[in-house]
Amino acid sequence: MTLERKVAQAFRLTDDNWMKHANPWSVWTRYSVLPLIVLAFWSRVWIGWWSMIPGIVSLLWMFFNPVFFAKPKSTRNWASKSVLGERVYLNRDKIEIPHVHKTPLYSILNIISSAGMLIAIWAIVYYSIWGAVLGVSLAYLGKSWYLDRMVWLYEMMKSENEEYRKWDY
Incomplete structure (x- = not known):
């Protein structure tokens, strides 16, 4: 089992939840997590222990974000393809990926x-x-940069695998 598969299980990424996470809103709003966490815990100077509330909310947002949004109307965008590429990459122990993607x-x-x-x-x-x-x-x-490589991987693999091709709509 790949490390990525273990992480996906921790975030409850079932087939349906992967497609929810492929919603561009999920991808782009997830970029808000780290600055919110930094700001929340930095605010301990201003609001003391109350800073734990926005910190915990930020961490919960990180955990629930992948399943918060509906399935996308289309997966033909960079954000959706990056998530689908992550899914392909974590599945590399079951379906071989091209040699060019077996890189450090x-x-x-x-x-x-x-x-x-x-x-x-x-x-x-x-x-x-x-x-x-x-x-x-x-x-x-x-x-x-990692997500961009995942887009490339997905684009390569969808032409070779029927299951992956179904994700493209």
Whole structure:
């Protein structure tokens, strides 16, 4: 079982929920999570322990966002294809992906994104605006580039697999 499949299970991504997560609103609003978390926990200076409320709400939004929206009217957009590509990638233990996608680049992009997250956490602790901007920027750079590669993977795989082709509407 791939790590991605374990994460998908934690977020309750069934077939129906994957399609809900493929809604562009789900993808784009999920980009709001990290800045909201940074702001929520940074606000502990201004509002003390009350900062836990927006922090917890932000974390809950991260968890429930993939299933919050309806299935998209169309999956022929970058955001939807990025999610469908993630689904193809996590399924690589069952359906072979092209050799060009068996690359350490995906791990490197996840490392860049994770490093950004760690810098953002450090910035929260030490109230560093530049650290927060750098951390969030790195996290989003890594994640966005990774999602772009997932669009490419999906575009390649939908022509080779009937199940994947059905997701394209």
